[in-house]
Amino acid sequence: MVAGLTAAAVVAVGVLAYQASANAPASVASSSSAAPKASASASAQPSAKPKPVQDPLAVPADSGSGERVVYALKDRRVWLVDGNGTALRTFTVMPSPVSPPPGVHKVTSRSGTVQGSDGVPIEHVVRFANVNDVAVGFSAAQDGSMQAPDPQSRTGGVRMKRADGNAMWTFATVGAKVVVVP
Numbered sequence: 001m002v003a004g005l006t007a008a009a010v011v012a013v014g015v016l017a018y019q020a021s022a023n024a025p026a027s028v029a030s031s032s033s034a035a036p037k038a039s040a041s042a043s044a045q046p047s048a049k050p051k052p053v054q055d056p057l058a059v060p061a062d063s064g065s066g067e068r069v070v071y072a073l074k075d076r077r078v079w080l081v082d083g084n085g086t087a088l089r090t091f092t093v094m095p096s097p098v099s100p101p102p103g104v105h106k107v108t109s110r111s112g113t114v115q116g117s118d119g120v121p122i123e124h125v126v127r128f129a130n131v132n133d134v135a136v137g138f139s140a141a142q143d144g145s146m147q148a149p150d151p152q153s154r155t156g157g158v159r160m161k162r163a164d165g166n167a168m169w170t171f172a173t174v175g176a177k178v179v180v181v182p
Helices: 002-023 162-171
Strands: 068-072 077-081 087-092 103-106 109-115 121-131 134-141 157-160 177-181
Touching: 077 162, 087 162, 103 121, 121 157, 121 162, 121 177, 134 162, 157 162
Parallel strands: 068 177, 134 157
Antiparallel strands: 068 077, 077 087, 103 177, 109 121, 121 134
């Protein structure tokens, strides 16, 4: 029994060592047994500084200024931004088949609870664009779902979770700025 446990431990260590070497950076993953080369002198050129990593949750730089809702189409993300440019809240959304054009929009109307054009009961509807007679707006399904809509449908509901819908409802009153970025 001890021999079996020892064999299992050796196999586990071998698997872990392989995984570690497979995921290690090239600078340390070299399988060469040669000793590292010594340098006669330090490099005369300074090493390149790494580029700063952008916070993926940061408000998009091209989204204007002031209090606004920012909707990034590609990222499927919304930010509620205060007058100082600070994100008060950010969250993911499920886009609709009909997307609003990039640019600055204004909240035109709101509805507390209605039937969505896809038949789902929704709440906290905040409309801000119209594309070929399709109203585009943020909403939350009352059942909390965020299912992908039928891509063939002509709906403009950008769905979010209920808690995010509550925050949007409080933040984005009629006339509020909505900035759509690609």
